[in-house]
Amino acid sequence: MTTETTASETPETPETASAPAPAASGLIGLPAPLGRALATGGGILAVVSAFMSWTWTSAFPGDLTVYGYPGGLQVLVLIGGILTTLFGLASYGVRGLGALTPGSADSALKMAALGTFGTAWYTVIAISDELGGVVNLDPGGFVVAIATLAAVIGALALPFERPEPDPVDPDDTGWELFKHNSRQNWTNFRAAFATKAPAPAPTLPSWAEILVIIAAMAVGLFVFSYGIGTAYDELFIGFLIMAGFGFASLSKAGIVARVSAITAKHRNITMIGAFVAAAAFPFTQSNDQYATIGVYILIFATVALGLNIVVGLAGLLDLGYVAFLGVGAYTAALVSGSPSSPLHVQWPFWASALLGAVVAMIFGVVIGAPTLRLRGDYLAIVTLGFGEIFRITVLNLDGTSGPDVTNGSNGISSIPNLNILGFDFGAQHQILGSTIGRFANYLLLMLIITLIVVIVFRRSSDSRIGRAWVAIREDETAALAMGINGFRVKLIAFALGACLAGLSGSVQAHVTYTVTPEQYQFAYVVPPNSAFLLAAVVLGGMGTISGPLVGASLLYLIPAKLQFLGDYQLFAFGVTLILLMRFRPEGLIPNRRRQLEFHEEAEAPAVLTKAGA
Amino acid sequence: MTTETPIPDTAPAAPGEVVLDARGVTMRFGGLTAVRNVDFTVRSGEIVGLIGPNGAGKTTFFNCLTGLYIPTEGEVRYKGQVLPPKSFKVTAAGIARTFQNIRLFANMTVLENVLVGRHTRTKEGLWSALLRGPGFHRAEAASRARAMELLEFVGLEKKAEHLARNLPYGEQRKLEIARALASEPGLLLLDEPTAGMNPQETRTTEELVFAIRDKGIAVLVIEHDMRFIFNLCDRVAVLVQGEKLVEGDSATVQGDERVIAAYLGEPFENAPGDEEVAEVEAAEAAAEPEADNTSDAVPGKENDR
Numbered sequence: 001m002t003t004e005t006t007a008s009e010t011p012e013t014p015e016t017a018s019a020p021a022p023a024a025s026g027l028i029g030l031p032a033p034l035g036r037a038l039a040t041g042g043g044i045l046a047v048v049s050a051f052m053s054w055t056w057t058s059a060f061p062g063d064l065t066v067y068g069y070p071g072g073l074q075v076l077v078l079i080g081g082i083l084t085t086l087f088g089l090a091s092y093g094v095r096g097l098g099a100l101t102p103g104s105a106d107s108a109l110k111m112a113a114l115g116t117f118g119t120a121w122y123t124v125i126a127i128s129d130e131l132g133g134v135v136n137l138d139p140g141g142f143v144v145a146i147a148t149l150a151a152v153i154g155a156l157a158l159p160f161e162r163p164e165p166d167p168v169d170p171d172d173t174g175w176e177l178f179k180h181n182s183r184q185n186w187t188n189f190r191a192a193f194a195t196k197a198p199a200p201a202p203t204l205p206s207w208a209e210i211l212v213i214i215a216a217m218a219v220g221l222f223v224f225s226y227g228i229g230t231a232y233d234e235l236f237i238g239f240l241i242m243a244g245f246g247f248a249s250l251s252k253a254g255i256v257a258r259v260s261a262i263t264a265k266h267r268n269i270t271m272i273g274a275f276v277a278a279a280a281f282p283f284t285q286s287n288d289q290y291a292t293i294g295v296y297i298l299i300f301a302t303v304a305l306g307l308n309i310v311v312g313l314a315g316l317l318d319l320g321y322v323a324f325l326g327v328g329a330y331t332a333a334l335v336s337g338s339p340s341s342p343l344h345v346q347w348p349f350w351a352s353a354l355l356g357a358v359v360a361m362i363f364g365v366v367i368g369a370p371t372l373r374l375r376g377d378y379l380a381i382v383t384l385g386f387g388e389i390f391r392i393t394v395l396n397l398d399g400t401s402g403p404d405v406t407n408g409s410n411g412i413s414s415i416p417n418l419n420i421l422g423f424d425f426g427a428q429h430q431i432l433g434s435t436i437g438r439f440a441n442y443l444l445l446m447l448i449i450t451l452i453v454v455i456v457f458r459r460s461s462d463s464r465i466g467r468a469w470v471a472i473r474e475d476e477t478a479a480l481a482m483g484i485n486g487f488r489v490k491l492i493a494f495a496l497g498a499c500l501a502g503l504s505g506s507v508q509a510h511v512t513y514t515v516t517p518e519q520y521q522f523a524y525v526v527p528p529n530s531a532f533l534l535a536a537v538v539l540g541g542m543g544t545i546s547g548p549l550v551g552a553s554l555l556y557l558i559p560a561k562l563q564f565l566g567d568y569q570l571f572a573f574g575v576t577l578i579l580l581m582r583f584r585p586e587g588l589i590p591n592r593r594r595q596l597e598f599h600e601e602a603e604a605p606a607v608l609t610k611a612g613a
Numbered sequence: 614m615t616t617e618t619p620i621p622d623t624a625p626a627a628p629g630e631v632v633l634d635a636r637g638v639t640m641r642f643g644g645l646t647a648v649r650n651v652d653f654t655v656r657s658g659e660i661v662g663l664i665g666p667n668g669a670g671k672t673t674f675f676n677c678l679t680g681l682y683i684p685t686e687g688e689v690r691y692k693g694q695v696l697p698p699k700s701f702k703v704t705a706a707g708i709a710r711t712f713q714n715i716r717l718f719a720n721m722t723v724l725e726n727v728l729v730g731r732h733t734r735t736k737e738g739l740w741s742a743l744l745r746g747p748g749f750h751r752a753e754a755a756s757r758a759r760a761m762e763l764l765e766f767v768g769l770e771k772k773a774e775h776l777a778r779n780l781p782y783g784e785q786r787k788l789e790i791a792r793a794l795a796s797e798p799g800l801l802l803l804d805e806p807t808a809g810m811n812p813q814e815t816r817t818t819e820e821l822v823f824a825i826r827d828k829g830i831a832v833l834v835i836e837h838d839m840r841f842i843f844n845l846c847d848r849v850a851v852l853v854q855g856e857k858l859v860e861g862d863s864a865t866v867q868g869d870e871r872v873i874a875a876y877l878g879e880p881f882e883n884a885p886g887d888e889e890v891a892e893v894e895a896a897e898a899a900a901e902p903e904a905d906n907t908s909d910a911v912p913g914k915e916n917d918r
């Protein structure tokens with residue numbers, strides 16, 4: 001029915017304005033009021049069913065047999081159900097909930113319902129599959145399945161504005177027609193989840209804005225600790241589904257945009273808040289096991305953030321970045337007092353960290369000076385080569401193929417724990433009533449390094465030199481013609497990146513006890529390696545601070561938690577990257593420039609005054 | 614001695630002082646001689662035009678002047694100094710340029726583009742950015758103020774926070790001019806500044822170029838829009854197949870038969886008689902009023918810088 005409008009679009013404006021109803025239907029052909037009722041009702045029922053028993057035996061992990069007390073995956077469904085219900089009610093225009101959905105309540109409802117459905121059905125199917133049949137489900141299992149299915153059907157029946165279809169070319173062959181139709185369906189499908197730019201936010205008093213930031217940090221900390229703490233595969237998969245759709249629904253609702261506007265306004269408070277939240281993480285954990293994951297994620301994320309200066313800001317594709325982490329780690333290990341180090345000295349931490357950073361920076365300059373004259377792909381290949389040269393050199397400095405410096409493939413082992421001002425990082429400490437173990441100690445130390453890198457990133461990007469980096473990335477010839485000494489500016493970025501990686505390396509050496517050449521390959525199963533670092537930057541969002549942090553967390557957690565992936569880990573990783581590049585090339589957290597790019601319609605000026613000059 | 618002083622050494626000194634002096638500039642690409650033995654001067658306070666048919670070598674000549682190409686033969690002096698062979702040093706010396714196919718930093722904001730243009734006139738390095746002393750904030754504020762001034766000058770102050778890529782074509786050209794001016798040049802090279810503009814925009818650009826000249830900056834402009842060139846320029850040089858054919862004021866160049874022949878193609882063995890030339894001229898004159906904005910729709914070639 002909408003096709004006609006393209007043909008005759010002249011005099012009917014009043015009519016189309018008064019009756020947009022036929023154009024706006026849902027993906028599923030149900031009347032809109034029924035759909036809305038189903039979605040909201042389904043949400044409520046899902047909440048109720050989370051308190052029921054889903055299966056008769058506790059053989060399925062998480063113990064879903066108890067009435068009145070949701071456990072494991074039920075908690076996730078409970079959260080999804082609550083979100084669905086809230087957005088459902090908000091889409092009815094319930095007073096007070098309007099503030100929750102400055103964007104589009106309908107799209108948010110769809111996402112929330114999909115997430116709840118996904119988690120619930122995943123659980124139900126996993127129970128039936130693992131325990132051998134649908135008979136293992138208790139009534140609660142059936143209730144939750146039906147409730148979430150109803151919610152999703154109802155939500156998808158909600159009307160949305162379909163985009164104007166492209167006219168079909170009459171000469172198209174069958175295949176072209178098929179392509180055209182599928183493209184059309186895809187645009188329609190995307191339009192079903194479209195959201196409008198939220199109205200300008202009402203100005204809150206600053207204390208309220210700060211409360212919002214604190215709340216956001218608390219939610220972030222909670223989600224992160226929950227994800228790290230998931231004890232079994234099923235729960236982690238459920239967590240991924242629910243967290244993904246939950247985040248999508250919050251962003252469709254416009255809440256994410258609101259919160260990020262507020263955090264952008266109070267950048268310092270946000271930064272402090274984020275670091276307090278991260279520092280609070282070890283205190284929420286009863287077990288040093290999760291602090292271990294935490295510290296490894298933090299090392300990975302910090303190095304990725306350093307790489308983001310080189311790749312995201314200056315646009316230099318560096319495929320050998322992990323070598324600088326290695327240089328820092330080896331340097332610190334050599335002066336750490338380790339028995340397998342040929343230098344029998346034990347420097348204090350500040351000195352070894354400084355040395356690690358400086359030595360890495362020198363390597364950065366030495367490698368950068370000849371290679372940075374190359375552009376694009378050539379630079380990538382040469383840095384890849386240098387990365388491998390580092391590893392092979394270290395491997396050969398073992399006393400047989402070369403001088404004995406690094407102990408070859410055995411690496412430098414038994415690196416002693418740090419001791420800063422009498423605080424022994426190897427021992428447990430009682431702080432504020434919680435036990436802080438070895439890895440938690442290092443987590444807190446690493447957090448300081450992360451803070452340094454964040455500050456360096458922020459300050460350098462917002463300055464003359466940072467603008468020069470971005471200009472070089474955008475158009476090197478034009479940047480040169482604007483008086484930027486391209487080589488020098490690129491060398492600064494390269495050396496700075498190397499220096500920050502070296503700094504992280506000097507902590508990493510102590511955390512891992514041992515440094516070996518294998519840790520610093522181009523591609524390796526355990527994250528901090530050049531391929532994963534680059535992936536973390538690209539996945540998270542180039543040129544942002546939070547992007548690599550999020551990207552690194554995901555890239556570390558997913559392989560660590562999903563043991564069953566096993567040998568398919570790298571394959572799954574590749575597929576994910578391809579999908580991401582296809583559907584969200586700007587990364588999970590696009591930077592400000594890219595965001596502007598996406599809101600160009602919203603920003604486009606209405607009238608252009610031609611009377612310039 | 615950094616940022617504040619607007620346009621330091623370009624106060625409209627003794628008019629007639631030679632700013633740019635190119636001698637015997639030749640540029641060969643393998644067997645192709647794109648620019649052949651061109652002598653060329655620009656004096657302060659002048660607006661000089663450079664015209665010629667497509668592929669005549671105008672852009673190549675510009676690239677030789679700005680250090681993007683190193684001329685095969687000949688030398689270029691700016692205010693008596695031989696130009697360094699690096700384009701960023703040329704900019705620092707005082708020659709700024711725009712590009713035939715717009716080369717803005719597309720994903721930076723309008724203001725940031727102009728701030729990048731100020732790179733050579735500011736000194737703050739990485740340490741100052743990391744330590745953020747009072748000097749840093751002062752310099753940054755001064756840069757911003759100066760950049761906003763320039764945006765006002767070209768009429769883009771309202772768009773300071775827009776992405777450069779989102780500007781309409783005509784405004785992108787103006788932004789390129791503002792960005793070039795930010796380096797406080799003594800000589801500005803404009804490569805087809807009105808290409809793709811409508812007649813009204815062309816006129817405001819004309820006024821803009823006059824205003825730039827009034828600031829004491831000499832201007833050298835390539836353009837295919839003859840009306841624009843002859844309105845604007847004190848002197849016009851014609852480049853044909855890499856060689857400078859004619860140079861002189863508008864009237865001289867307009868009346869020169871060789872120029873017309875060059876634009877219409879090489880003369881036949883028996884060159885067109887006076888009658889025919891007059892005929893062509895009459896036709897051109899008649900066509901010009903409505904055709905003045907079609908001639909500028911020459912698409913930029915990919916190899917142009």
Ligand SMILES: Nc1ncnc2c1ncn2[C@@H]1O[C@H](COP(=O)(O)OP(=O)(O)OP(=O)(O)O)[C@@H](O)[C@H]1O
Pocket residue numbers: 642645647665666667668669670671672673674713914916917
């Ligand atoms: N880098 C290069 N390598 C080889 N040939 C080149 C190069 N740059 C330009 N040329 C050639 O030099 C000649 C002059 O080109 P140029 O771009 O200077 O012409 P132009 O006068 O600017 O033309 P237009 O009016 O179309 O912009 C052309 O034949 C072009 O193909």
Ligand SMILES: [Mg+2]
Pocket residue numbers: 671672673713917
């Ligand atoms: Mg040209």
